[in-house]
Amino acid sequence: MMCSSFAYRFPYQVASLTQKQISSDRAMGLVPIQFSIYHSPRRKAVKYAAVSAEKLTSVPPAYLSLSRNERSLTKFNTGEKNVLQKRGKKEHHLWKKRDSTGSGQKALKLVRIISGLPNEKSVVYGALDRWVAWETEFPVIAAAKALRILRKRRQWTQLIQVAKWMLGKGQGATMGTYSLLLLAFDMDHRADEAVMLWNMILHTHTRSISKWLFSRIISLYDHHNMPDKIIEVFADMEELSVTPDEDTVKRIARAFQTLGLPGKQEMVLKRYRKEWKYIHFKGERVRVKQDP
Structure with a gap:
């Protein structure tokens, strides 16, 4: 029913x-x-x-x-509706945020400016000051990208100019900037300036110098036939307990050989040289024994 x-x-x-x-x-x-x-x-x-x-x-x-x-x-509160709003993401210190938007274009503009200038300090620094004049903050990201572009183009003189200008402004004092500057000094045959820069780095950042930065300066001294400087850097590495890599060990041993110290050469090879090394053979990573 x-x-x-x-x-x-x-x-x-x-x-x-x-x-x-x-x-x-x-x-x-x-x-x-x-x-x-x-x-x-x-x-x-x-x-x-x-x-x-x-x-x-x-x-x-x-x-x-x-x-x-x-x-x-x-x-609900006594029959009345109160809609709770979702809390958005809180931005901390928004005024200190370094925005990378447009940094690539700024870097290319800087490269174009610096590439068309004569090698005069006053002219170069004046153009760089005008490039940064209307910025509320120093464009560190754009300047770092400009340094990488100059390195790819092998414009070592311009790279040195921009890096020195940045350091003079108190900006970009990082291991990456120092490494690029040492490489530019090496390629531009300006070993004396590299020695001055390295002494400044060693006294300012004694406990924070990375292994590859030691390798960079030893490579520079090896290219310019400065074995005594290589031995000095090696002594600093031992004092700071920094272990050199394979290429650096070979350069240090060659420096001792050049200075007529075969005993020191054997000591370095025995202490730091590895018995085995890895090579690529037919697309695979193979471990082989080092040459005596």
């Missing part, structure tokens, strides 16, 4: 719903206005007194029209 006044027809399992399930359905606004359930024609109908979801949970009607995400942001 079916009653025409009821809008929904439910199976027999609905009669076994718990009070907790009914309450959760009411809170979600899923309870119909009025319905009845008949188990069988021979048994009496179990009729539920139907009320609106608003009366069951005291929820405003506007809440029922919100989506699930919007409901999670809604707070």
Whole structure:
């Protein structure tokens, strides 16, 4: 038997719903206005007194029209709705942020400016000062990119000019800048300036000089046939407990040989030279024994 006044027809399992399930359905606004359930024609109908979801949970009607995400942001207070706003990402020290946007174009502009100037300090420094005049902060990122571009183009004189100008402004005093400057001094045959720069680095950053920066200065001294300077740098490395790499060990041993100290040469090779080395053979990395 079916009653025409009821809008929904439910199976027999609905009669076994718990009070907790009914309450959760009411809170979600899923309870119909009025319905009845008949188990069988021979048994009496179990009729539920139907009320609106608003009366069951005291929820405003506007809440029922919100989506699930919007409901999670809604707070109820005496029947009134207060929407909680999501907190955005907090920026710390926004005025100190160094934005890299457009740094590539700035770097290319700097390279174009410096490439068309004569090798005169006053002219070069004046152009560089005008390049940075309208910047609120020193464009360190753009200047570093310009140094890398100049290195790829092998414009060593211009690289030295920009690096010296940066260091004179108190900017870019990093191991990367020092390494590029030492390389430029090496390629531009300006070993005397490299010695002065290295002494400054050694006294300023004694405990923070990396192994590859020691290798850079030893390579420079080896290219310019300065074995005595190589021995001095090697002594500093031993004092600071810095282990040289394979190429640096060979240069140090060659410097001792040039100075007529075969005993020191053997000592260096025995202490720092590795018995095995790795080479690439047929696309694979193979370990082979070092030559005596």
